[in-house]
Amino acid sequence: MRRPSREGESFGAQLLTHADALYNFARYLTRDAALSEDLVQEAFARALDAEAQFALGSNLKAWLFRILRNAFLDRRRRERKSPVEFREASDDIADAKDVWLRGDLEIDRLRGLVVSDIEAALARLSDDARAVVLLDLEGFTEIEIAKVMEIAVGTVKSRLARARAVLREALQEYAK
Amino acid sequence: MSECQAVREQLLDAIRARLAEPERARVERHLETCAECRTIFERERALDRALGKRPTYALPSALRAELSLRVTPSKAKRSLARSAAILGPSLAAAVLVLLLVRSWANPNQELVTEAVNDHLRVLYAEHPVEIESGGIHQVKPWFTGRLDFAPVLSFSGDDEFPMQGGAVALFVDRKAATFIFKHKLHTITLFVFRSEGLSWPLRHNATLGPLPATSAHVRGFNSLLWRDGDLGYALVSDVDAGELERLGLKLNLR
Numbered sequence A: 001m002r003r004p005s006r007e008g009e010s011f012g013a014q015l016l017t018h019a020d021a022l023y024n025f026a027r028y029l030t031r032d033a034a035l036s037e038d039l040v041q042e043a044f045a046r047a048l049d050a051e052a053q054f055a056l057g058s059n060l061k062a063w064l065f066r067i068l069r070n071a072f073l074d075r076r077r078r079e080r081k082s083p084v085e086f087r088e089a090s091d092d093i094a095d096a097k098d099v100w101l102r103g104d105l106e107i108d109r110l111r112g113l114v115v116s117d118i119e120a121a122l123a124r125l126s127d128d129a130r131a132v133v134l135l136d137l138e139g140f141t142e143i144e145i146a147k148v149m150e151i152a153v154g155t156v157k158s159r160l161a162r163a164r165a166v167l168r169e170a171l172q173e174y175a176k
Numbered sequence B: 001m002s003e004c005q006a007v008r009e010q011l012l013d014a015i016r017a018r019l020a021e022p023e024r025a026r027v028e029r030h031l032e033t034c035a036e037c038r039t040i041f042e043r044e045r046a047l048d049r050a051l052g053k054r055p056t057y058a059l060p061s062a063l064r065a066e067l068s069l070r071v072t073p074s075k076a077k078r079s080l081a082r083s084a085a086i087l088g089p090s091l092a093a094a095v096l097v098l099l100l101v102r103s104w105a106n107p108n109q110e111l112v113t114e115a116v117n118d119h120l121r122v123l124y125a126e127h128p129v130e131i132e133s134g135g136i137h138q139v140k141p142w143f144t145g146r147l148d149f150a151p152v153l154s155f156s157g158d159d160e161f162p163m164q165g166g167a168v169a170l171f172v173d174r175k176a177a178t179f180i181f182k183h184k185l186h187t188i189t190l191f192v193f194r195s196e197g198l199s200w201p202l203r204h205n206a207t208l209g210p211l212p213a214t215s216a217h218v219r220g221f222n223s224l225l226w227r228d229g230d231l232g233y234a235l236v237s238d239v240d241a242g243e244l245e246r247l248g249l250k251l252n253l254r
Helices: A011-016 A019-030 A033-049 A060-079 A090-095 A104-111 A115-123 A127-137 A142-149 A153-175 B003-009 B011-015 B023-033 B035-051 B061-071 B074-087 B089-105 B110-124 B136-142 B241-251
Strands: B163-171 B174-183 B186-194 B206-208 B211-218 B221-228 B231-237
Touching (some): A011 B061, A033 A060, B003 B011, B003 B023, B011 B023, B023 B035, B110 B163, B110 B231, B174 B241, B206 B241, B211 B241
Antiparallel strands (some): B186 B231, B206 B211, B221 B231
16 A cells, blocks of 8 residues: 655655666666666665655655665675675775875866766775765765665765775876 | 864865854864865865766666656556546646646756756867957857857956857757856856746846846856846856856946
8 A cells, every 4th residue: 555645745756756866876886877777677666665664754865775775785696796896895995095185286186187087986996985975975964874885874984084085096196 | 082183074064064053163163274174175175076077877768757657656547547538638738737836846957957067068178169269359259150149248358257268069958159267277168048948947046236146056066047138148167156156247247
């Protein structure tokens, strides 16, 4: 049975308002258009099936993103596809050098970057690190990111800081 | 924990405007006095601006249609089909009214997003300036024969906002006269285009003299859009919104 509409909109219609952001996130997660489409379909199917489990008043978008990420992880586990690609975030620590205070030079260089540089730098991150960065840019708070990723808030903070340090390092290289 | 450490932990929240008082004021005060933390703050903002250039992948329309169908309850689908058969054109009219009401309630941000995309296209074009500026009297006539309207512009740049030149570029789905200004190291693009048929943002949050305008921030870029007669104007840049408004005012001085 369908839950009565919330704020005048059906549950399905509310899900639909997040479809664009969800697909965009899937593209960054998988780096594959066809797989992203499959994942969005699967996330919608799971969300509609689990409608009764969604707690009213909680964040629907974060809930939907978590479902998509879990669908992605399930698929990866099933396929056991290239475990090398599925690096843990700790890999990033070795890559992240201290780039604290390059100051104006760094800021000026970052201005000259083009879209392909940004895309390439994001692709260099591990799946988890990229997901955290993208969720932050998508406007999720650290608490919401923790719910999507099913990790502690402290882990989100450190993972985000490390990932941004790696990005800065990578982008500096492209900007030279 | 030192003050610097405490502030650095909150920098991202400060950039995302998520700090409540008194934390917000505390971070702001600290940044005024600590050059090191201010550099880190600026560097994080620069990284955000750079990441704002990342590609956005649009949901394929076929998938959108499929999802729409999926989220429509089957009972509703059946009754929709029945109603469509009975009501036909009047149902279509009702749907149209509903869409119009929705677009009134949720001012369309697409135009703002498109303006930013078109600004990026200008920035990354091989020859962003097709006609070097030797003053407005040289640039404006150059558009004759290249556009089906005459761009109205009375400001030809000054020391603060020198005009680099002009070009014809696409704005959303139409040709636009594009003027490129500089402000310090920043590039500002001004698009002048026919405004008819565009889904214009209805929410005005700025004024340029007598004209209402819409100021928006998307993916690290500021934009300012307004209409004057049949023409639409869009200023887009990574300069601060205040600077953009100052240029907007200069463009509208009569």
